[in-house]
Amino acid sequence: xxxxxxxxxxxxxxxxxxxxxxxxxxxxxxxxxxxxxxxxxxxxxxxxxxxxxxxxxxxxxxxxxxxxxxxxxxxxxxxxxxxxxxxxxxxxxxxxxxxxxxxxxxxxxxxxxxxxxxxxxxxxxxxxxxxxxxxxxxxxxxxxxxxxxxxxxxxxxxxxxxxxxxxxxxxxxxxxxxxxxxxxxxxxxxxxxxxxxxxxxxxxxxxxxxxxxxxxxxxxxxxxxxxxxxxxxxxxxxxxxxxxxxxxxxxxxxxxxxxxxxxxxxxxxxxxxxxxxxxxxxxxxxxxxxxxxxxxxxxxxxxxxxxxxxxxxxxxxxxxxx
Numbered sequence: 001x002x003x004x005x006x007x008x009x010x011x012x013x014x015x016x017x018x019x020x021x022x023x024x025x026x027x028x029x030x031x032x033x034x035x036x037x038x039x040x041x042x043x044x045x046x047x048x049x050x051x052x053x054x055x056x057x058x059x060x061x062x063x064x065x066x067x068x069x070x071x072x073x074x075x076x077x078x079x080x081x082x083x084x085x086x087x088x089x090x091x092x093x094x095x096x097x098x099x100x101x102x103x104x105x106x107x108x109x110x111x112x113x114x115x116x117x118x119x120x121x122x123x124x125x126x127x128x129x130x131x132x133x134x135x136x137x138x139x140x141x142x143x144x145x146x147x148x149x150x151x152x153x154x155x156x157x158x159x160x161x162x163x164x165x166x167x168x169x170x171x172x173x174x175x176x177x178x179x180x181x182x183x184x185x186x187x188x189x190x191x192x193x194x195x196x197x198x199x200x201x202x203x204x205x206x207x208x209x210x211x212x213x214x215x216x217x218x219x220x221x222x223x224x225x226x227x228x229x230x231x232x233x234x235x236x237x238x239x240x241x242x243x244x245x246x247x248x249x250x251x252x253x254x255x256x257x258x259x260x261x262x263x264x265x266x267x268x269x270x271x272x273x274x275x276x277x278x279x280x281x282x283x284x285x286x287x288x289x290x291x292x293x294x295x296x297x298x299x300x301x302x303x304x305x306x307x308x309x310x311x312x313x314x315x316x317x318x319x320x321x322x
Contacts, residue, residue, distance in 0.1 A: 023080075024047075024055055024057075024080055027057075027078070027080055027158075028047070028057055030155040030158055031057070031059070031078065031158060031162075033155070034155070034158065034159050034162060035059075035061070040061050040062070040063075041061060041062060042059050042060070042061045043060045043061050043062065043073075044059075044060045045057070045058065045059050045060070046058045050079075054079055054080060055079075055080045056077055056078070056079055056080075057077070057078040057080060058075065058076070058077045058078075059074075059075070059076050059077075059078075060073065060074070060075050061073070061074050061076075062074075063091060063166075063169070063170070064170060066093065066173075066177065067178070067181075067187070067191070067195060069095070069096060070093050070094065070095060070096070070101060071093070071094050071095075071096065071098070072091055072092070072093060072094075072170075072173060073091065073092055073093075073094050073098070074089065074090070074091050074166075074169070075089070075090045075091070075092075076088070076089050076090075076162075076165075086141075088139065088140070088141050089139070089140040089141075089165045089169060090137050090138070090139050090140075091137065091138045091169050091173060092135050092136065092137045092138075093135075093136060093177065100133070100135050101135070101136075101186060102133050102134035102135050103130065103134035103135075103136070103184050103186070104134060105185075108184050108185065109130055109134050112130050112136070112180070112183070112184055113129075113130050115180075115183065116128045116129065116130065119176065121293070123172065124292065125140065125168050125172075126138055126139055126140045126168060126169065126172055127139050128176070128180075136177075136180060136184075138169060138172060138173055140165050140168060140169060174199075174202065174203065175202070175203055175204050176203075176204050178192065178195050178196075178199075178203045178204075179203065179204045179205065179206060182206065183206070189211055192206075251280065251281070252278045252279065252280040253278065253279040253280075254276050254277070254278055254279075255276075255277040255278065255279055255288065256276070256277045257274055257275070257276050257277075258274065258275045258276075258277075259272070259273075259274055260272075260273040260274060260275055260292075261273060269296050269297055269298045270296070270297050271294050271295065271296050271297075272294070272295050272296075272297055273292060273293070273294060273295075274292070274293050274295055275290060275291070275292050275293075276290070276291045276292075276293060277289075277290055277291075278290075278291055
């Protein structure tokens with residue numbers, strides 16, 4: 001469906017002023033022009049009139065091929081008022097026939113969510129999630145009401161932020177998705193090794209002893225089941241696993257916390273960025289690392305004019321304790 005039909009349907013649902021309709025039509029033409037310039041084909045598009053008076057323009061398109069067998073699909077939603085002031089960018093993986101790639105085992109889904117909590121803390125922009133059906137998604141959110149100087153006022157502004165979003169999404173997905181797929185058993189060891197041999201350090205790899213540990217664990221479980229069924233009294237003896245150089249849990253001390261500013265605000269709270277200097281041990285050495293955190297701070301009562309440093313420190317402390 002072309003943008004003229006979309007605009008016609010939207011104005012039939014909720015008539016608006018010619019000026020607003022002209023702005024919306026111009027923005028949609030700019031967005032479509034940018035996609036056509038980059039040779040990105042739009043699979044479907046929809047425009048929805050919101051109760052707030054704004055319009056939601058949603059596009060779904062093929063983003064890129066992945067590992068020969070899969071495709072990344074992008075979904076961008078623009079929330080348009082007098083100018084584009086916010087858009088969300090979601091990406092997920094599908095098979096060659098465009099059926100979603102999902103984690104089917106409930107236990108694997110739960111463990112993947114736990115792993116993604118740690119993975120998201122390593123990302124500077126965006127976040128991964130696993131929905132109820134097991135679909136792994138990557139999310140970006142740009143809110144242009146937070147910083148007025150970032151508002152998209154022209155086609156060049158829209159193009160700049162779309163380019164940043166596409167580059168950020170693809171670099172993050174290429175680095176992390178292969179590891180997620182092997183951990184969730186969507187791809188096998190042979191496929192994973194073939195990717196590592198080609199891409200090397202450009203992807204986030206598993207520890208070199210991961211597959212051996214998995215095999216030892218599987219054999220231990222099978223041996224335990226066999227002994228239980230046969231009535232053997234002696235317990236199974238587990239092979240000793242190698243000592244992990246970088247353990248999942250580490251004791252750390254927070255040396256200092258620096259406030260970096262507000263990232264976005266909306267609803268009942270705001271998200272702030274803080275930088276912590278941490279002291280930890282790695283390979284029997286004490287080192288210091290800088291770590292960035294996103295901290296959600298509830299909005300204060302209208303009569304309180306304090307900047308909320310106390311709430312920020314408390315929220316950050318609770319985040320670290322978890």
